[in-house]
Amino acid sequence: MPDLSLPPIDARINEMANALRFLAADAVEKAQTGHPGMPLGMADIASVLFTRHLKYDAAVPDWPDRDRFVLSNGHGSMLLYGLLHLTGYKEVTLDALKRYRTSRSPTAAHPEYGHLPGIETTTGPLGQGIATAVGMAIAERLLAAEFGSDLVDHRTWVFAGDGCLMEGLSQEAISLAGHMRLSKLTVVFDDNGTTIDGPTALATSDDQRKRFEASNWETIAVDGHDPQAVDRAFALARQSDKPTMIAARTHIGYxxxxxxxKSVAHGSPLGADEISGMREKLGWPHAPFDIPEDLRSAWHDAGSRGAAARHDWDERLAAIPAEKRAEFDRRISGALPAGIEDAVKRAADETARAAEAIPIRKGSQAALGLLASHMPELIGGSADLTGSVLTRPAELAQLDADSFVGRHLPFGIREHGMAAAMNGMALHGGFIPYGGTYFVFSDYARPAIRLAALMGIKVIFLFSHDSIGVGEDGATHQPIEHLASLRAMPGIRVYRPADAVEALECWYDAVAEAGPSVMV
Known part of the structure; x- marks a missing residue:
């Protein structure tokens, strides 16, 4: 049995959780739109995580070795906004909370990456958050294998609800995470038994713990309103050698x-009378948006709790050899390596002079190999079509599951999970991810492609088999309309090179420019 001699929890933890609850309820009530049920139900869990287990420093939100927190059930966005405000993220002001879901407010209906610090990813469509978090956990392990645990040693925490787990994407994500043994990934399942239409029993009877266990996860069941039990569950998850799912039984609209x-608490303001009764029931006499100073101080202390760890990390970074430190900084900043443009120009000239024409897929593979030889951050794989899409040049070794060394990832037949994980790797930092499959399967990956476009992150989606030459596979594999549909998507560049030289030029443009790309 692992040693779980945990320090005592702050005696004010229940009141700190109530501060979160009422910020959420009051903001939704003021906006007259929103989802109060989940924030009320998960406030106890969030309070324990952010005050005792999450490694972060609110004063430096982009610290590279921070833990990542993903709110996959993003409709409960007021939980995250309340947490960021209370823990001291200076951009998340009380005024921003009061303008929740209003025009030009940074506190959007669902958390949106880039709008506020502390929002690690955009989590609109359900299931995207948990799958994106898998990519973050993959990136952490890859970067740790490359630069060492002194610089890279953090966890990824996810809150997810019934909706996230009912979406098919979640199965792709948990299967991949369990197979890769991503032990620093923890998913907290808000097991409240309620959906919009009513009890979950209307539509599902899955045993979620058994489902995760079948995918090689550790699972823990806990009362989500018992801070001591939640604290112990988090401590157990941190010691597991597998990814962990914590099934936290909660009450929506607690x-x-x-x-x-009741499902009525999910997506509508509670109403003035209900909130008044809630204040009386929970012993919260304070006016809307009014947080007592002692609780505000306790939350601010939680937000600065990681400052010492961050200072220690800064010292370790400063102590490593200058060349390694410069490379780490370059990777995290996203800057291209010196000399890459000249190398591409020379290769383009050599390719143009070559007498023999080669298939564009082979030209793409050669371009990828050239870039990979200069760019250790370029990493990717395929959805079980490596030999067809030609996603693996000789310069990329296959990932070794034990050492996590290697830059070609076998994503398996999980196109949607692959695309979402690529988003997570890009958001984590240190990598430019790419992933390949047949063009017709871009349909399976489209929600993640669209989110990449919304977030403006550097991800490369590689597709093949779009020509008349795939006719023998029948109409199902002839993506006639797909090119036009992706070109119609705002915020994404679509490349369709005509020869090997153009393939190299397109690949270079994709890695050099900001935002996502589709390569066909």
Missing amino acids: GAPTKQG
């Missing part, structure tokens, strides 16, 4: 006198 545990 504290609402007539709406707790």
Whole structure:
């Protein structure tokens, strides 16, 4: 049995959780739109995570070795906004909370990457958050294998609800994570038994713990309103050699006198009378958006709790050899390596002089190999089509699951999970991910492609088999309309090179420019 001699929890933890609850309820009520149920139900869990287990420093939100927190059930965005405000993220002001879901407010209906610090990814469509978090956990392991645990040693934490786990994408994600033994990934399942239409029993009878266990995860069941039990579950997850799913039994709309545990609490303001009754029931006499100074101070202390760890990390970074430090900084900043443009120009000239024409897929593979030889951050794989899409040049070794050394990842037949994981790798930092499959399967990956476009992150989606030459596979594999549909998507560049020289030029443009690319 692991040693779990945990320090005592702050005696004010229940009141700190109530501060979160009422910020959420009052913001939704003021906006007259939003989702109060999940923030009320998960406030206890969030309070324990952010005050005791999450490694972060609110004063330096982009610290590279911070833990990542992903709110996959992003409709409960007021939980995250409340956490960021209370822990001291200076851009997340009380005024921003009061303008929740209003025009030009940074506190959007669902958390959007780039709008506020502390939002690690855009989590609109359900299931995207948990799958993106898998990519973050992959990136952490890869970067740690390359630069060492002194510089890279952090965890990825996910809050997810029934909706996230019902979406098919979640199965691709948990299967991949379990197979890769991503032990620093923890998913907290908000097991409240409630969906918009009513009890989850209307539509599902899955045993979620058994489902995760079948995919090589550790699972823990816990009362989500018992801070001590939640604290212990988090400590156990941190010691597991597998990814961990914590099934936290909660009540949606916790504290609402007539709406707790009911689907009506999910996506509508509680109403003035209900919130008044909740204040009385939970012993919260304070006015809307009013947080007592002692609780505000306790939350700010939690937000600065990681400052010492960050200072220690800064010292370790400063102590490593200058060349390694410069490379780490370059990778995290996303800057291209010196000399890459000249190398591409020379290769383009040599390719143009070559007498023999080669298939564009082979030209793409050669371009990828050239870039990979200069760019250790270029990493990717395929959805079980490596030999067809030609995603693996000789310069990229296959990933070794034990050492996590290697830059070609076998994503398996999980096109949607692959695309979402690529988004997570890009968001984590240190990598430019790419992934390949047949063009017709871009349909399976489209939600993640669209989110990459919304976030403006550097991800490369590589597709092949788009020509008349695939006719023998029948109409199902002839992506006639797909090129036009992706070109119609805002925020994404679509490349369709005509020869090997253009393939090299397109690949270089994709890695050099900001934002996502589709290579066909």
